Amino acid sequence: MSDKNRLTTTAGAPVPSNNTSATAGERGPVLLQDYQLVEKLAHQNRERIPERVVHAKGWGAQGTFRVTHDITQYTCADIFSKVGNECEILSRWSTVAGELGAADAERDVRGFSLKFYTNEGNWDVVGNNTPIFFVRDAFKFPDFIRTQKRHPKTNLRSPEAMFDFWAAQPESVHQVTILMSDRGIPVNPMHMHGYGSHTYSMWNKDGVRHWVKFHFRCQQPIQNYTNAEAEKLIGSTRESYQEDLYNAIEDGNFPRWELNIQVMPEAEAETCGFNPFDLTKVWPHGDYPLIPVGMLEFDRNPENYFQMVENAAFSPSNKVPGIGYSPDKMLQARVFSYADAHRYRLGTHYEALPANAPKAAAGLNHYHKDGTMRFFTNDFGNPDAYYEPNQYGGPVADPSVAEPPLRINGDADRYVQQESDADYVQPRKLYAEVLNDAERDRLHKNMAAAFGPCSRSVKDRWLAVLEKVHPDYAAGVRAADAASDSDVNAIPVSDETPTEAAE
Template sequence: MMKKPTLTTSAGTPVPTNETSKTAGPRGPLLLDDYQLIEKLAHQNRERIPERTVHAKGWGLEGTFTVTHDITKYTCADLFSEIGKKTDVLSRWSTVAGESGAADAERDVRGFSLKFYTEQGNWDMVGNNTPIFFIRDGYKFPDFIRTQKRHPKTNLRSPEAMFDFWAAQPESVHQVTILMSDRGIPKNPMYMNGYGSHTFSMWNASGERFWVKFHFKTQQGHEHYTNEEAEKLIGKTRESYQEDLINAVEEGKFPKWTLYIQVMPEEEAGQQEYNPFDITKVWPHDDYPLIEVGELEMNKVPENYFQMIENAAYSPSNVVPGIGFSPDKMLQSRVFSYADAHRYRLGTHYEALPANAPKNAKVNHYHKDGAMRFFTNDFGNPDAYYEPNQYEGPVADETVKEPPLRIDGDADRYYQEESDIDYKQPRKLYEMFSDDQKERLYKNYAAAMGPCSDGVKQRWYAVLEKVHPDYAAGVRKAVESLDTDVNAVPVTEDTPMDDQ
C-alpha cells in the first residue's frame, strides 16, 4: 500500500492530528497555543476575495489557438507569424450583471475573454458575445453598471433603472435589440460567438498600421433558450453552463471557434458615414469582409477553478508588439480600469499569479514590494533596482516601438452625438429578423419592461420609433397586453448580428 504524504502546516511543519483540538482537560477549554486550529479557521475566513464588480459569474477552459492562414501583411505579432503555430490559451466566459451565485441561463450579455500566452508576453482579447456595446464613452460606464446591479433601497434588480438609462442613451438600442432577441440567452458558451467589439490596430514589419475587428465564430452553431425554457432550466440547476462545459470536455467534444478579422487601412478611417471607432457600430461585411486567421480549441478543464478562473485577470491593456489600440473612447477607458480593478481585487502583483503569469516569455520589470510579493526581480544583482543602471539590468527595446498613430485632426469628426446613424444599423438588424423572431423579441421586451413606469416605457417607445415604427408598435402592443408567454420551441435559427 502506497504511503500517503504527510500533512503539514503552511510553513511545512508536520501536523500530528487533523481531528481534535488541544484542550486544557477532557472537557476543555481550548488552548490558544493550538496554532494549527487557529490557522485552519483563519484560512477559512479568508477563502473569499472580492468578486468582480461586473462579470462575477464565470466559467473557463484551457486550450490552444492554431494559425491556419497567413496575416503577416497586417501584423508582426509573433503568435500569427506562421501557419501551424500554436499558442496556449486560457478562456473565461461570464454574465455581465449577475453576482457570483447568479444562474447561468439568465438573459444577459456574455463576456468572452481569452488570454494568449505568446512568446512576446500575454495578449488578452477581452470581449463579449456581441459585436457592439451599450455605450460608446467610458465616462458613462459606472452609471450604466449601476443600472444593471441592485437598487440601493430595495436591493432588487431594477428594470426601471435599466430602461430609464437606455432611453437617455439612444445609441444603446442596437445592443438592447440583440439582448432582447433570441441571442439574449445562449444555450451555453459553446453556442455563441466572441468579439473584441472594439476597434483595435495592427501593424506589420514595415510599420504599416491597419484598424481591425476580432471575430471568434462558433463552430458548434448558434443555439438559444427562450424565456420559458430558461426559467424551467434554472428551476433545475443554476450551474447549467459549467455542467455543459465540463461534460463536453470529458466526452472529448472540445468546443472550437474560428478567428476572423476585419481589416480597414489606416487612411480609410473617417470615410464612413459611421465612426469606425464607435463601439456601438459594426463594420458592414460588404465593405470589410471577414479574413480567416485560425482555430481556437478549448480542451481542458482547469485543475483548480479558483486558481485559474477566479484569479484570471484579463485586461485590454495586455497587448503584444503588432497589436495595439485605437481612438475608441470605451477602449481607452478600459485600458486603465480593467488593470486597476485587478489590482484592487487580487493585489498589487496579480499578474504573477499562475493564471496570469506569462508561460512563454520572461518577465523583467522594476516593480517593487507591496502585498504578496512572492518573487524576486533583482536580475542577479541586488543593486539593479532602478533604471538606467550600470549593473546589466533590463532595458527597453526600441525595435518593438509602435508606428505613429495617424488620425483625423478634426476633433469634431469623432465628437459622438446622437444622430440617425445610431438608428440605421439597429434598423437593418430589425429588418433582418423573421416574423417569428420579431414576435419573440416583442414578448421578451414585455417580460423585461413590465415593471417599468409608464414614463420610462414611453421614452423607450420613442427610441424604438426612430429605429422602425413597426418595432415600437410591436413592443408597445406586447407590453400593454403583458402577454409574457413565449414560444417553447428550441431556438436554432440564426441571424448574422455582426453582418449588417
C-alpha cells in the first residue's frame, strides 16, 4: 500500500485495479459482475447534462461586490444599506446563439449574468452586453430563438430565417443595428459593458417605488474585433474568451465593472414620451443620468468549471426585498422561464448546488423537500415541521418584507402594439448621431455580409425597414451588398488595435 489516497468506488469501496476489466480467463468475455467497470462506464454516459437552449457557450469568474455610494433613498435592500457593504459574486458571460462548442469570437450578443450572494438571499441580474433586445413581448421569444438556431432540414444556421423574422418585427432594428456595428464582436468579456436591460423597480423604507435600469460600466477599455480580425482569430483558436479571461485572472489582472443605475419616479412612467417598460428602448442618459452604486471585481477562477459555471443557474426570480419587477413583458415571462429551464436542465433542487446555494445570514428555510438531488438537510430541528402552518416551530412568512403594490392601470388583455415611428427614433439617433462615418461604413459592410446569403425578397423587406430608420442606412447597406456580392471577407484585416465602440 502506497502513501497515496486509496482509489474507491462512489460507494466508498477500495478499487483493486483501474486498468483492466474482470474476465472469465485470460481470453474470456468480460464479466457482468465487474461492478467497478459498470460504474465507470455508466457514469461517463451521464457526465454531460443538457446544454442551455440559449447562451450555451459561456465563461465565468468569481469575485466581490462593494457598495461605494448611498442609494438608500431608492431602495431598502440590505446589500445597499451602507456604503462599504460587500458580498461575494459569480458571473457568467456567454454568446446567445452558439452551441457549447461554438467559437468564442463570433458576431453575437453576449450574455452578462450576475449572482450576488447577499445576506438576504441571492439576487440575480440576467442581462446582456446591450441595453436592449430584439423583441419586447415574450410571445415572440421562442420564434426569435428558432431563427438563431439550426434549420430543421439543412441543420445549418439560416441568415434567411434571421432577416425574415427581423423584417417582420420592426422593433428589432435597434438591436440588429448594435449587433452589426463595431460592438457586435467584443474582444473578450473583460472589454464590454453589461446591462440588466429590463426595467426593474426599487422601493425604499417608506414604500416609495422608483423604476430602475442596471448598468455595469466596464473599467477596462471597450474593444471589439472587425469581421476579418475575428475570422483570423477563430482560425487559430475557438476558445479565445476562455483563454483571455482565465489567464488575466491568473496573472492578477482582475477585471472590474462599476454598477450604475438609472432612476425614474414611479408616476413618471405614465407621462414618459416612450414606453419605459419596452425592452427594445433605452432611457436617454440626458433625462435619466447614470448614478454610481458600487464596484464589482472578479479575482478568482473557479476551481472546477463544471461545478461553478456550467451548473450556475441565473434567474430574475432570484430577488431580495427592496428590488422588484415592472410591467416589462419580457421580464415578467423570464421570471418563470429561466427558473423552469434550470429545473429541467439541472434538477429539482438546482439551487442547492454550490454555485447557486445562497449564503444568506439567516440560512435556508423552506418546505421544498423531496425529489431528485435531495442531498441536503432541511428539517429545522423537528421532523414534524414539514408543512406550514404548524405548531412545531417551522419557518413562517415575514410580512415586513412585502413589496408595495404596483400602480398599474388597465385590465388584463392581449394588447397588440402597432408599428409606429417610435420603433425607429432611437435606432435613427444611434445611426445618425452616435456613430461616426467610419463606424457607419463598417456597419453597412457587416450588415451586407450577414444578409448576403438571403433571398432577394428578404433583403428587400429588411432594406425597407432600414429605410424607415434613415435613407442613408438603407442606401449604405444596399451599396455594400452590391459591392461585396455576398463576400463575407470584404473587410480587410487590420493590423491596428481592435476598434473601440461608440457607447
